[in-house]
Amino acid sequence: SQQGEEDPQALSIQEGENATMNCSYKTSINNLQWYRQNSGRGLVHLILIRSNEREKHSGRLRVTLDTSKKSSSLLITASRAADTASYFCATDRVQGAQKLVFGQGTRLTINP
Amino acid sequence: NAGVTQTPKFRVLKTGQSMTLLCAQDMNHEYMYWYRQDPGMGLRLIHYSVGEGTTAKGEVPDGYNVSRLKKQNFLLGLESAAPSQTSVYFCAVREVFSGANVLTFGAGSRLTVL
Numbered sequence: 404s405q406q407g408e409e410d411p412q413a414l415s416i417q418e419g420e421n422a423t424m425n426c427s428y429k430t431s432i433n434n435l436q437w438y439r440q441n442s443g444r445g446l447v448h449l450i451l452i453r454s455n456e457r458e459k460h461s462g463r464l465r466v467t468l469d470t471s472k473k474s475s476s477l478l479i480t481a482s483r484a485a486d487t488a489s490y491f492c493a494t495d496r497v498q499g500a501q502k503l504v505f506g507q508g509t510r511l512t513i514n515p
Numbered sequence: 516n517a518g519v520t521q522t523p524k525f526r527v528l529k530t531g532q533s534m535t536l537l538c539a540q541d542m543n544h545e546y547m548y549w550y551r552q553d554p555g556m557g558l559r560l561i562h563y564s565v566g567e568g569t570t571a572k573g574e575v576p577d578g579y580n581v582s583r584l585k586k587q588n589f590l591l592g593l594e595s596a597a598p599s600q601t602s603v604y605f606c607a608v609r610e611v612f613s614g615a616n617v618l619t620f621g622a623g624s625r626l627t628v629l
Contacts, residue, residue, distance in 0.1 A: 434615050445519075445605055445620035446558075453615070491557065495616055501546060501565065501609065502573065503618055507557035 426492030538606030
């Protein structure tokens with residue numbers, strides 16, 4: 404079963420705006436990660452946040468984690484056309500036996 | 516996706532045919548994974564390996580077999596392909612950064628079963 408559930412499933416915004424994607428999960432985690440997938444390509448790791456962290460920044464990316472609500476959000480600031488991609492959250496579960504479990508993804512479109 | 520190479524990139528099969536997907540890594544990692552990606556389903560783990568000579572079942576293993584005879588290679592086999600196995604298949608290797616598991620993916624293999 405899918406651990407992560409992203410919403411929205413699709414998001415379309417204008418270039419320069421901020422994009423926010425959310426991820427909810429069900430079981431205790433060691434960390435939560437976000438990956439990006441450009442059309443026709445493999446997934447690429449973006450950022451990781453550990454269960455004892457609440458917020459993490461990397462360039463234009465900001466990730467938050469609320470373990471009490473079992474949810475995370477990914478914020479991309481000042482979006483660019485090149486940010487158009489699908490974004491997936493993945494959880495490294497405490498009982499996960501070294502396996503990441505991926506959500507269904509959010510398809511982000513940045514309009515010029 | 517330097518370091519993880521999948522072959523072939525595209526393949527069309529008829530129902531009942533067999534084939535093998537090859538994943539090769541040049542990074543000497545122990546853990547390797549095969550996922551399938553379907554629209555609206557995200558990525559689902561098929562099989563994985565924690566080292567040479569070992570394999571284990573993931574979330575959706577039925578209809579697939581795997582082998583890890585050499586550390587660098589992880590093979591995914593379909594003995595008798597079915598239309599339900601039409602999908603994009605991704606191989607990944609696990610890297611550890613500051614104690615956390617992070618995956619590096621190949622570019623994918625698109626399989627169509629008619």
